Amino acid sequence: MGSWGKTLIGVPRGTILISACLIGVNCRYDGRQKIDRGLLTRLKGQGLLPVCPEQLGGLPTPRPPARLIGGDGFMVLQGMARVLTVETERDVTSAFLKGAEQCAYLAGILGVNRCILKARSPSCGLGPVTGVTAARLITAGYEVVAVD
Template sequence: MDIASACLAGKKCRYDGESREDPKIKEMVERGEVKAVCPECMARLPIPRCPSEIVGGDGGDVLLGSAMVLGRDGSDRTKEFIDGARKTLAAAKKCGARRAYMKAKSPSCGCGAIYDGTFSRTLKKGDGVTSALLKKNGIDVTEV
Protein backbone atom coordinates (compact mmCIF):
# COMPACT_ATOMS: atom_id res chain seq x y z
CA MET A 1 0.00 0.00 0.00
CA ASP A 2 1.30 3.47 -0.88
CA ILE A 3 1.11 6.54 1.37
CA ALA A 4 -0.22 10.09 1.02
CA SER A 5 -0.23 13.31 3.02
CA ALA A 6 -3.22 13.09 5.34
CA CYS A 7 -4.38 16.64 4.58
CA LEU A 8 -4.86 15.58 0.93
CA ALA A 9 -7.22 12.85 2.14
CA GLY A 10 -9.34 15.43 3.95
CA LYS A 11 -7.85 15.33 7.45
CA LYS A 12 -7.86 18.77 9.06
CA CYS A 13 -4.26 18.49 10.19
CA ARG A 14 -2.64 21.53 8.58
CA TYR A 15 -1.02 24.22 10.72
CA ASP A 16 -4.20 26.30 10.33
CA GLY A 17 -6.52 23.44 11.28
CA GLU A 18 -7.73 22.96 7.70
CA SER A 19 -7.27 20.26 5.06
CA ARG A 20 -6.30 20.45 1.38
CA GLU A 21 -8.57 17.69 0.20
CA ASP A 22 -7.80 16.17 -3.19
CA PRO A 23 -10.73 14.02 -4.41
CA LYS A 24 -8.49 11.43 -6.14
CA ILE A 25 -6.31 10.95 -3.06
CA LYS A 26 -9.36 10.78 -0.80
CA GLU A 27 -10.88 8.06 -3.02
CA MET A 28 -7.65 6.04 -3.02
CA VAL A 29 -7.55 6.19 0.79
CA GLU A 30 -11.22 5.20 1.03
CA ARG A 31 -10.60 2.25 -1.32
CA GLY A 32 -7.75 1.13 0.95
CA GLU A 33 -5.08 1.61 -1.73
CA VAL A 34 -3.23 4.37 0.12
CA LYS A 35 -2.51 5.05 3.79
CA ALA A 36 -2.92 8.67 4.95
CA VAL A 37 -0.08 9.98 7.14
CA CYS A 38 0.77 13.39 8.58
CA PRO A 39 4.45 13.73 9.54
CA GLU A 40 3.86 16.79 11.72
CA CYS A 41 1.05 15.04 13.65
CA MET A 42 3.28 11.98 14.06
CA ALA A 43 5.82 14.31 15.67
CA ARG A 44 3.04 15.34 18.08
CA LEU A 45 2.91 18.93 16.93
CA PRO A 46 -0.46 20.45 17.82
CA ILE A 47 -3.33 21.42 15.49
CA PRO A 48 -3.46 24.33 14.91
CA ARG A 49 0.21 25.24 15.17
CA CYS A 50 2.57 28.01 14.21
CA PRO A 51 3.54 27.72 10.50
CA SER A 52 7.13 26.63 9.88
CA GLU A 53 9.62 27.01 7.03
CA ILE A 54 13.09 25.65 6.32
CA VAL A 55 15.91 28.16 6.75
CA GLY A 56 19.39 27.68 5.25
CA GLY A 57 18.60 24.94 2.74
CA ASP A 58 15.96 22.30 2.08
CA GLY A 59 14.79 19.09 3.73
CA GLY A 60 17.88 17.18 2.61
CA ASP A 61 20.05 19.81 4.29
CA VAL A 62 17.96 19.55 7.47
CA LEU A 63 18.66 15.80 7.53
CA LEU A 64 22.37 16.53 7.10
CA GLY A 65 22.29 19.06 9.95
CA SER A 66 23.08 22.12 7.83
CA ALA A 67 19.62 23.74 7.78
CA MET A 68 16.88 24.32 10.36
CA VAL A 69 13.10 24.30 10.53
CA LEU A 70 11.87 27.45 12.26
CA GLY A 71 8.38 28.51 13.27
CA ARG A 72 7.19 31.98 12.30
CA ASP A 73 7.56 32.82 16.01
CA GLY A 74 11.26 31.87 15.84
CA SER A 75 10.86 28.52 17.61
CA ASP A 76 13.21 25.74 16.50
CA ARG A 77 11.14 22.83 15.17
CA THR A 78 14.02 20.95 13.52
CA LYS A 79 13.92 18.02 15.92
CA GLU A 80 10.17 17.52 15.55
CA PHE A 81 10.30 17.65 11.74
CA ILE A 82 13.07 15.05 11.62
CA ASP A 83 11.12 12.89 14.08
CA GLY A 84 7.99 13.16 11.91
CA ALA A 85 9.98 12.26 8.80
CA ARG A 86 11.46 9.16 10.46
CA LYS A 87 8.05 8.03 11.72
CA THR A 88 6.54 8.53 8.27
CA LEU A 89 9.34 6.50 6.69
CA ALA A 90 8.71 3.73 9.22
CA ALA A 91 4.98 3.77 8.39
CA ALA A 92 5.78 3.67 4.65
CA LYS A 93 8.11 0.70 5.11
CA LYS A 94 5.55 -1.10 7.28
CA CYS A 95 2.93 -0.96 4.54
CA GLY A 96 5.42 -1.67 1.74
CA ALA A 97 4.92 1.70 0.04
CA ARG A 98 6.71 2.34 -3.24
CA ARG A 99 5.11 5.71 -3.87
CA ALA A 100 4.17 8.69 -1.70
CA TYR A 101 1.65 11.34 -2.80
CA MET A 102 2.78 14.42 -0.93
CA LYS A 103 1.30 17.89 -0.44
CA ALA A 104 3.15 20.55 -2.43
CA LYS A 105 5.22 23.33 -0.83
CA SER A 106 5.08 22.00 2.77
CA PRO A 107 8.30 22.04 4.86
CA SER A 108 7.52 18.36 5.59
CA CYS A 109 5.76 17.04 2.52
CA GLY A 110 6.83 19.45 -0.25
CA CYS A 111 8.58 17.99 -3.29
CA GLY A 112 10.64 20.05 -5.73
CA ALA A 113 9.60 23.43 -4.33
CA ILE A 114 9.14 24.72 -0.78
CA TYR A 115 8.76 28.12 0.86
CA ASP A 116 12.07 29.91 1.23
CA GLY A 117 12.21 30.52 4.99
CA THR A 118 11.17 34.20 4.85
CA PHE A 119 7.43 33.61 5.45
CA SER A 120 6.69 35.76 2.41
CA ARG A 121 5.04 33.03 0.27
CA THR A 122 8.21 32.92 -1.85
CA LEU A 123 9.25 29.51 -3.19
CA LYS A 124 12.71 28.01 -3.58
CA LYS A 125 13.86 24.70 -5.09
CA GLY A 126 13.99 21.73 -2.76
CA ASP A 127 12.07 19.09 -0.84
CA GLY A 128 10.46 19.08 2.57
CA VAL A 129 12.12 17.04 5.31
CA THR A 130 9.85 14.00 5.00
CA SER A 131 9.90 13.91 1.20
CA ALA A 132 13.70 14.17 1.26
CA LEU A 133 13.95 11.20 3.63
CA LEU A 134 11.44 9.12 1.62
CA LYS A 135 13.40 9.80 -1.60
CA LYS A 136 16.68 8.85 0.10
CA ASN A 137 15.08 5.51 0.91
CA GLY A 138 13.97 4.76 -2.63
CA ILE A 139 10.32 5.82 -2.36
CA ASP A 140 8.97 7.60 -5.43
CA VAL A 141 7.52 10.94 -4.26
CA THR A 142 4.77 12.57 -6.32
CA GLU A 143 3.80 16.17 -5.61
CA VAL A 144 0.05 16.82 -5.34
Protein backbone atom coordinates (compact mmCIF):
# COMPACT_ATOMS: atom_id res chain seq x y z
CA MET A 1 0.00 0.00 0.00
CA GLY A 2 1.41 3.40 -0.91
CA SER A 3 1.43 6.36 1.45
CA TRP A 4 -1.80 7.57 -0.11
CA GLY A 5 -3.45 4.52 1.46
CA LYS A 6 -2.81 5.86 4.94
CA THR A 7 -4.27 9.27 4.29
CA LEU A 8 -6.96 10.05 1.80
CA ILE A 9 -7.61 13.68 0.91
CA GLY A 10 -6.00 14.69 4.18
CA VAL A 11 -8.09 12.54 6.50
CA PRO A 12 -5.93 10.28 8.70
CA ARG A 13 -6.76 6.64 9.31
CA GLY A 14 -8.50 6.16 12.63
CA THR A 15 -10.77 9.12 12.05
CA ILE A 16 -13.82 9.57 14.27
CA LEU A 17 -17.13 10.18 12.54
CA ILE A 18 -19.06 12.71 14.62
CA SER A 19 -22.48 14.33 14.45
CA ALA A 20 -21.72 17.78 13.10
CA CYS A 21 -24.10 19.53 15.51
CA LEU A 22 -21.96 18.29 18.43
CA ILE A 23 -19.00 20.35 17.25
CA GLY A 24 -20.92 23.53 16.56
CA VAL A 25 -22.32 23.20 13.04
CA ASN A 26 -25.75 24.81 12.74
CA CYS A 27 -27.35 21.77 11.14
CA ARG A 28 -30.15 20.87 13.55
CA TYR A 29 -33.77 20.91 12.45
CA ASP A 30 -34.17 24.34 14.09
CA GLY A 31 -31.05 25.74 12.40
CA ARG A 32 -29.06 25.62 15.62
CA GLN A 33 -26.20 23.49 16.94
CA LYS A 34 -25.60 21.48 20.08
CA ILE A 35 -21.92 21.97 20.78
CA ASP A 36 -20.33 19.88 23.51
CA ARG A 37 -17.23 21.87 24.44
CA GLY A 38 -15.96 19.26 26.89
CA LEU A 39 -16.16 16.59 24.21
CA LEU A 40 -14.44 18.88 21.72
CA THR A 41 -11.59 19.45 24.18
CA ARG A 42 -11.19 15.71 24.73
CA LEU A 43 -11.07 15.11 20.99
CA LYS A 44 -8.49 17.80 20.29
CA GLY A 45 -5.81 16.56 17.92
CA GLN A 46 -7.85 13.62 16.65
CA GLY A 47 -9.07 13.34 13.10
CA LEU A 48 -12.78 14.12 12.91
CA LEU A 49 -15.26 13.57 10.11
CA PRO A 50 -18.28 15.78 10.89
CA VAL A 51 -21.50 14.66 9.24
CA CYS A 52 -25.15 15.57 9.42
CA PRO A 53 -27.09 12.62 8.00
CA GLU A 54 -30.27 14.61 7.54
CA GLN A 55 -28.48 17.23 5.46
CA LEU A 56 -26.63 14.50 3.54
CA GLY A 57 -30.01 12.95 2.84
CA GLY A 58 -31.06 16.14 1.09
CA LEU A 59 -33.19 17.75 3.77
CA PRO A 60 -32.98 21.54 4.23
CA THR A 61 -31.92 23.43 7.36
CA PRO A 62 -34.04 24.48 9.12
CA ARG A 63 -36.49 21.63 8.51
CA PRO A 64 -39.55 20.21 10.22
CA PRO A 65 -38.68 17.89 13.12
CA ALA A 66 -39.25 14.21 12.41
CA ARG A 67 -39.77 11.04 14.43
CA LEU A 68 -39.56 7.31 14.00
CA ILE A 69 -42.89 5.56 13.58
CA GLY A 70 -43.41 1.83 13.98
CA GLY A 71 -39.94 0.94 15.19
CA ASP A 72 -36.34 2.06 15.50
CA GLY A 73 -33.66 2.74 12.92
CA PHE A 74 -32.91 -0.96 12.48
CA MET A 75 -36.53 -1.52 11.52
CA VAL A 76 -36.43 1.44 9.12
CA LEU A 77 -33.43 -0.20 7.41
CA GLN A 78 -35.54 -3.36 7.02
CA GLY A 79 -38.49 -1.43 5.59
CA MET A 80 -40.61 -2.19 8.65
CA ALA A 81 -40.80 1.33 10.11
CA ARG A 82 -40.87 4.88 8.77
CA VAL A 83 -39.78 8.41 9.57
CA LEU A 84 -42.49 11.07 9.49
CA THR A 85 -42.42 14.80 10.19
CA VAL A 86 -44.01 15.51 13.54
CA GLU A 87 -46.63 18.04 12.52
CA THR A 88 -47.70 17.16 8.99
CA GLU A 89 -46.68 13.49 8.99
CA ARG A 90 -44.83 13.82 5.70
CA ASP A 91 -42.87 10.67 4.95
CA VAL A 92 -39.15 11.52 4.96
CA THR A 93 -37.94 7.93 5.26
CA SER A 94 -36.10 7.97 1.95
CA ALA A 95 -34.08 11.07 2.94
CA PHE A 96 -33.13 9.45 6.25
CA LEU A 97 -32.06 6.26 4.47
CA LYS A 98 -30.04 8.23 1.95
CA GLY A 99 -28.29 10.17 4.70
CA ALA A 100 -27.47 6.96 6.56
CA GLU A 101 -26.06 5.45 3.39
CA GLN A 102 -23.94 8.52 2.68
CA CYS A 103 -22.50 8.39 6.21
CA ALA A 104 -21.65 4.71 5.83
CA TYR A 105 -20.02 5.49 2.48
CA LEU A 106 -17.88 8.30 3.93
CA ALA A 107 -16.94 6.18 6.94
CA GLY A 108 -15.82 3.43 4.62
CA ILE A 109 -13.67 5.45 2.26
CA LEU A 110 -12.14 7.65 4.96
CA GLY A 111 -11.07 4.90 7.35
CA VAL A 112 -13.35 5.76 10.25
CA ASN A 113 -12.87 3.49 13.25
CA ARG A 114 -15.53 4.81 15.62
CA CYS A 115 -18.52 7.09 15.66
CA ILE A 116 -19.75 9.64 18.18
CA LEU A 117 -23.36 10.57 17.56
CA LYS A 118 -25.89 12.93 19.07
CA ALA A 119 -28.33 11.14 21.34
CA ARG A 120 -32.10 11.44 21.01
CA SER A 121 -32.19 12.04 17.27
CA PRO A 122 -34.16 9.96 14.75
CA SER A 123 -30.94 9.82 12.72
CA CYS A 124 -28.11 9.83 15.22
CA GLY A 125 -29.74 8.63 18.43
CA LEU A 126 -28.71 5.48 20.23
CA GLY A 127 -30.29 3.51 23.02
CA PRO A 128 -34.00 3.00 23.62
CA VAL A 129 -34.74 4.38 20.17
CA THR A 130 -31.77 4.00 17.86
CA GLY A 131 -31.77 6.32 14.85
CA VAL A 132 -31.45 5.33 11.22
CA THR A 133 -27.82 6.39 10.73
CA ALA A 134 -26.76 4.92 14.06
CA ALA A 135 -28.36 1.64 13.07
CA ARG A 136 -26.69 1.73 9.64
CA LEU A 137 -23.24 2.32 11.15
CA ILE A 138 -23.71 -0.37 13.81
CA THR A 139 -24.85 -2.79 11.10
CA ALA A 140 -21.68 -1.98 9.16
CA GLY A 141 -19.61 -2.94 12.20
CA TYR A 142 -18.57 0.44 13.56
CA GLU A 143 -18.25 1.18 17.25
CA VAL A 144 -20.92 3.78 17.96
CA VAL A 145 -21.43 5.85 21.09
CA ALA A 146 -23.94 8.60 21.69
CA VAL A 147 -23.62 11.77 23.75
CA ASP A 148 -26.43 14.04 24.85
